[in-house]
Amino acid sequence: MTKVFSDIIQFRGNHYDFGYMQGELLRNSPILPARKKQWDKQWRHFLFEKNEVQQAFSRFAPAIWEELHGLADALSMDMEDAIREFGGYYYEYGRSGCSIFSDSDYMVRNYDNEPISYEGRYLLYEPTDSGYAVIGPSMQITGRTDGMNEKGLVMGYNFINRKKSDDGFVCNMIGRIILENCANVDKAISLLKEIPHRHSFNYALLDQTGASIVVEASPRSVTFHKANICTNHFEQLTDENRYRMDDSIQRQQKMEKQQGNITDPYKAFRMLNDTDKGIFSKKYGAWAGTLHTAVYLPKEMKTWIALGGDRWPLILDFQKWLNGNKLSVKRIKGELDSTNSFINE
Numbered sequence: 001m002t003k004v005f006s007d008i009i010q011f012r013g014n015h016y017d018f019g020y021m022q023g024e025l026l027r028n029s030p031i032l033p034a035r036k037k038q039w040d041k042q043w044r045h046f047l048f049e050k051n052e053v054q055q056a057f058s059r060f061a062p063a064i065w066e067e068l069h070g071l072a073d074a075l076s077m078d079m080e081d082a083i084r085e086f087g088g089y090y091y092e093y094g095r096s097g098c099s100i101f102s103d104s105d106y107m108v109r110n111y112d113n114e115p116i117s118y119e120g121r122y123l124l125y126e127p128t129d130s131g132y133a134v135i136g137p138s139m140q141i142t143g144r145t146d147g148m149n150e151k152g153l154v155m156g157y158n159f160i161n162r163k164k165s166d167d168g169f170v171c172n173m174i175g176r177i178i179l180e181n182c183a184n185v186d187k188a189i190s191l192l193k194e195i196p197h198r199h200s201f202n203y204a205l206l207d208q209t210g211a212s213i214v215v216e217a218s219p220r221s222v223t224f225h226k227a228n229i230c231t232n233h234f235e236q237l238t239d240e241n242r243y244r245m246d247d248s249i250q251r252q253q254k255m256e257k258q259q260g261n262i263t264d265p266y267k268a269f270r271m272l273n274d275t276d277k278g279i280f281s282k283k284y285g286a287w288a289g290t291l292h293t294a295v296y297l298p299k300e301m302k303t304w305i306a307l308g309g310d311r312w313p314l315i316l317d318f319q320k321w322l323n324g325n326k327l328s329v330k331r332i333k334g335e336l337d338s339t340n341s342f343i344n345e
Contacts (some may be wrong), residue, residue, distance in 0.1 A: 004307050004342050006120040006137065006292075006332040011301040011319070014129040019067035021263060022141060024076020031119055032075075032085065034343040038116065050080060053089045056169065060168040060195055061177045063130045065162050081264040086142045088173025089198070097288035097339070098158040099251050099272060099279050100202075100230040104210030106265040107296045109156040110272045110279060115336055120344035122305065122332055124321055126150075129178035135303055135318050137292060142173025145292075150322055152208035152298030154195075158232050160200040163244050164302075166219035168196030178203070185211045193222045196279060200240045204230045208298045216240075229255045247288070254278040265304075269295050275309040282309075291336070307334025 009025070011018050026032055057065040083089065093316035097112030119138055126133035136147020146156035155178050157171045169177070174195060182188040184207045192203060192215045200218035204227075205211075215224040216234045223236050232248035233241050258277065262268045272279045273293040280290045295304035295313060301322070304313035314332055321327060 001083075001335045002338055004113075004115065004120065004334050004336055005344070006122045006305075006307060007344065008122045008124070008263045008327060008330055008332065010124045010326060012126040012128065012271055015063040015067040015131075016070040017125060018125060019070025019072075020074045020126070021070075023071045025070075026075060026141070029344065030234050031208075031343050033040065034116070034244060035085075052167070053083055053087055056089060056196065060191075061173075062170075063127065064142060064173075064180070066129075066178065068189075071141070082225050086140060086177070088140055088143045088170050089168070095249065095252075097232060097281050097283070097290075098156075099255065100158060100204045101259070101262070101268055101272060102204065102206050102212045102228045103265070104212065105264075105297060105299055106268065107154045107156060107204065107206045107212075108265065108268045108272050109146050109204070109294045109296075110290045111156075111283070111291050111292050111294065112283075112288045114229075114289070115284055115291060115338050115340040116163050116343055117293050118342045120342040124318070124327070125177070126322070127180070129284075132183070133322055134176070134179040135316070136179070137294070138304075139172035140170075142176060143170070144176045145172060146294055146296075146297045147175065147179050148298060148301075148318065149179045149182075152190060152301065153177060153179065153182055153184055154206040154298055155179055155188065156204045156230075156294075157231055158202040158204070160202060160216075160218070160232060160234055161240055164219065164252070165198050166196070168198040170198050170217060171201045174203070174216065184209070185213050189213065189215055191225055192217050192224075197222075200234070200237075202230050202232075202234070206298060208294070217238040230257070243280045244322065251279055265295055265297060267295060269306075269313060273309055273311060273313075282337050284336065284340065287334070292334075305332055307332055310337045338341050
């Protein structure tokens with residue numbers, strides 16, 4: 001077993017200052033050197049048109065563009081390199097798993113990937129310039145793997161396919177843009193229909209009305225349907241699915257079989273986090289091991305988070321934080337049945 005941790009980062013202020021603060025934290029962090037080592041020489045071959053990226057941010061997330069400037073300034077990095085590192089518009093996403101189960105009152109989500117892809121950063125950010133406050137784990141620094149905003153909108157995404165990719169935002173940046181800009185499921189669906197998608201993903205959404213929706217999004221098409229279970233295949237855009245979907249279908253069927261016994265969020269958490277229930281994955285070497293199990297309760301405005309399996313969740317009161325109270329906890333600790341740790345060590 002390997003011990004892992006996520007740092008809890010709290011910030012209130014404008015996006016430029018938020019980016020600058022994160023840049024200061026990253027200066028002496030192993031995260032950026034580790035990621036550059038992973039990509040090696042490929043990193044410099046990530047080609048893009050700066051004006052195209054800037055126009056996309058101007059339309060969908062102008063404040064996050066200012067965050068990129070703050071990161072670049074703090075790290076003495078030119079804007080082109082900042083876009084490569086943090087822009088969320090161009091990034092080759094590794095094949096991964098992920099499972100989501102929701103009810104009208106909560107969403108539980110297993111984020112499955114390779115440990116060396118995980119930054120170990122859990123953020124609470126309340127912008128003072130524009131956008132909603134958001135809580136959730138980061139990916140590619142500026143993006144979010146899942147999360148909840150101050151209006152009670154919850155979002156999590158599941159990988160489908162990276163073939164036939166196109167110019168557009170990647171999953172983690174789309175997730176961040178949804179949470180910062182959408183107050184409910186309907187507004188999130190509208191944004192997902194407009195925003196350009198680089199890869200194919202499911203986006204599971206839940207809001208305080210209890211509406212539970214899965215949006216199937218590819219670079220070519222976007223559709224949605226009501227559902228409370230979501231894994232790694234499309235139900236409607238079936239032409240976009242991978243050739244092999246056995247594992248995804250099995251996890252879906254196991255949740256369907258067990259959901260009759262799920263009467264509260266803790267039992268749902270145990271279904272996804274217990275290693276003997278068939279949903280939690282230890283396939284870390286295949287980029288499909290469960291790194292965290294997250295629970296979001298939009299009506300209570302609380303979140304739970306656990307790193308690794310068979311864990312007790314850490315419970316965070318987002319509403320109290322929104323009321324101005326700073327969280328006293330600074331780190332989330334866990335264990336993985338893997339030889340690799342997160343890239344924050």
